Amino acid sequence: MTAADRQDHQAFAAEIAKRRTGDPVVVPHVVGGEERFDGELIGREDPGHPSLTVSAYHDAPAELVQLAVATSRAAQQEWAKVPLSTRIEHVRRAIDYVADAAQEWAVRVALEVGKSYAGAQAEGVEVRDILRCYTEYAERPGAFEDERTADPAGFANDSVLRPYGVFGVITPFNYPIVQAAGPTIGALIAGNGVVVKTSHQGPWSGQAVYEMCQAMDLPTGLVNIVHGADEPGKALTASDIDGISFTGSVAVGRSIMKSFTNGPYARPVIAEMGGKNPVIVTDTADLEAAADGIVFSAFDLGGQKCSALSRVLVTPGAHDRLVELVAERTGRVVVADPTDADAFAGPVVSAEALARFERIVGQAREEHFTVSGGERLDGDGYFVRPAVVSSVPADHTLSTTEHFLPFLTISQVPSFEEALSAANATPMGLTAGIYTGDIDEARAFLDGIEAGCVDVNVPGHATTGWWPGPQTFGGWKASGSTGVQTLGKWYTQQFARQQARKLPVQLEHLLTY
Template identity: 70%
Template sequence: MSADNHSTFAAAMSEARRGSYRTVPHIVSGEEVFDGALLKREDPSNPDIIVSACHDAPAELVARAVSVSRAAQREWANVPLQERVERVRRAIPFVEQHIEDWAVRVALEIGKPYAAARAEGAEVLAILNMYTEYATAPGAFEDEKLPDPSGMANDSVLKPYGVFGVITPFNYPIVQAAGPAIGALLAGNGVVVKTSHQGAWSGQAVYELTRDMDLPVGLVNVIHGADEPGRALVASDVDGLSFTGSVAVGRSILQSFAAGPYPRPVIAEMGGKNPVIVTDSADLEQAAEGIVFSAFDLSGQKCSALSRVLVTPGARDRLVELVEQRVRSIKSADPSDTDSFAGPVVDTDAVERHAKLLAEAEAETFRIATGSTYGDGYFVPPVVVSGVPVTHKLANVEHFLPFLTISEVHDFESALAAANQTDMGLTAGIYTGDLDEARTFLDRIEAGCIDVNVPGHATTGWWPGPQTFGGWKGSGTTGKQTLGKWYFQQFARQQARKLPPELEHLLTY
């Protein structure tokens, strides 16, 4: 990041804070709609400033959005795959032009520092390039044709479900809306996106990037609001749902979608209680660097964040010392501050939960080290708590905050058992100098994304391109990960077709 880029970013933030806030409309059938109670979003770095607002979509508007999308989807499903891909790719120049603008939105609504805020648009750009490339690869939507022993013509193709709902979280308001929407569109579906009311202006980018795709009017609709519009979308007659959020909410959606006249697909990426193992043979300087970044980037408010360290006895004391040194130097401040490592947490509820966790750790007389905060916003210090038993709830519950526990374990086998002793399995890492430990970790760790001796990243650092992202066990529902070549195929269902040979010309996709 250059000083000039950050200076421009900071100036844009300052200008936006001085102006009037933007009220983001729902988009249904291509029209702006302002139905529902007004919800204002304060700047988490400066809560006295309102930076955006949206309306809490009523259930009838949600139902209308689904109906409109269903009508438009019938036209879109008849567009040949190659043309669908070409139309989706038309969004690439628009995204390239708006990465910096979107970064300002994300910084104002979510409090992300420049690099993380800018990464939202950069990741959308990568997804557009990857998914459209994957979609045109041989066999992406059609199996290889094999001779039929009966002499009949046959094939097997993927067909769209109809309309997919997309429910997004606050922490990645653009990419978690755009990624599933792009996958659903490539597969031939309509889309209804429900954004987080804490990042509605950012989430609106998903509609903006589709405007250059020449889509049927109403194919993509965006609604905003708090919890009720999301519940209405789940209760609607959508044909499938993409959800990113907590394990508890994800499970309730799964139960709902399995309870109707027939099961409907739920593509869910949920939480994680993500561990890193550090053994006696590890490079402890490297481990400490990776631990601190993965635990406290974005103030711990990402599902992949590291939240528990499992360290063997010979490495414990030195590792604790190194981690504490680094944590004490961390600065949580306004994203416009060039020295800000992390920004604020999302709201006052998060501030209160952080205070309760810190008080509980203090009451247990665990060893505690904290970083620094600057400003009057929702800033909380990064906290590392050492000496926490592996079975203690502080070390086993997902907090979604800058709160890290360090627990001593007897040996590598004990660490591996503790790492897997959870219903979640999103990310995990290890630092070790022992080749056998590294090999065993790769073979037996129960997580969808794993790191071994990765500089700067104990459990995070996943990025579009060579790596996919998703969870096992309670952290995911499908085993097919985002950013990969099998992800968007989940938005379609397979159909085997057989016809007399004289009708083979009808078998087109």
């Protein structure tokens, strides 16, 4: 850290310490602009200090969720009539607000999720950049209107994108602001209303998205927010919502998609559902660079992100040295409270996550694989030493299951070709990477890997590091439902449906968008 960064971190740490000594923040549901406190009150613990309750929320009953949808639907009927250029102008009003709020948002994320300073601070910065990118993309010619040739019969015609109505947004804990903000921004630009259901492990963080929308000066009731765990999410998907944006597990995402094909017609599900992300390392690779990228991508945010690297497939000539380098670097990873300026990663998110970590590390030891790290660290928080498990077969369940934890497997494979085959032998396909000095291997990897985001010899990032503007982000196969990625110029259009319109030329003035 620079001196300026350390000074900023000191202010961040001081605010965390202050919040820990105060009363928990109780976040309300907001429906139709009114704060509501329906449902059982549930506290959210600080994963770094589980004895502390840092926030609380009320578990939204189904009736309130249904009211939120109905309220948004009423407001959306007028919002849909607002010209696209004006909608963009409203959404863009939040950019300055988010820039000012980013530091305060970082404190919320650190307290509820346990993110270190860099990761917590990035939440607001990424939302700001999403606002800039999506509004810029939507302004480009043809973004929401398809330019057509003249009608040979002499009619006036156009082909435009029209909103569906109301979208639900269901978010995960690991990016509790970003993953709620992105779909909300996209849906609003496209002319929809929105009901956000926050993560129960980050309700105060998720509330930031409603606050962002307030800065847009939107019609009252267009955006509503409810809190809770599984039941409010189920109520939202069971409602007459017009579409859902979901980020989370493959199992839940597929269940939502299945339910949305029932009824009188299918409704859109825009889902990002995690990954089992590999990196291939071959004999010709720069192993020092590979080890750096592997450790960062595996253990940033404690491995609790969908793009995190979780399995290494390495050819024989590089195997032993790579295992040594990765274990050495992992041993130097600083796992600590977000108030520690040197913390690279914080605690895992919950007691349940800690129990799963201890279970799979125990399984690796019981099956006599080589385990480096994997211990619980001292203190009352959910802090663990990241685990590196080598000598495990590439097709073993520990290597093929998404654990969402600081748990990395390294498997020796006979050749690059077999490594590529193993990398693709999963129903998921989110991120993937390779380190190689062979140009033919790099080309074959790009041609053959089944993943939406791929890296080749990227210093410091084996599978992570995607950002609005430079890169898009999304998955293939079970990792995504639409084939269109977030952070890109086509993302917002998924929240609308195409309509071709034909009129006599004397009514052409009606064709406005």
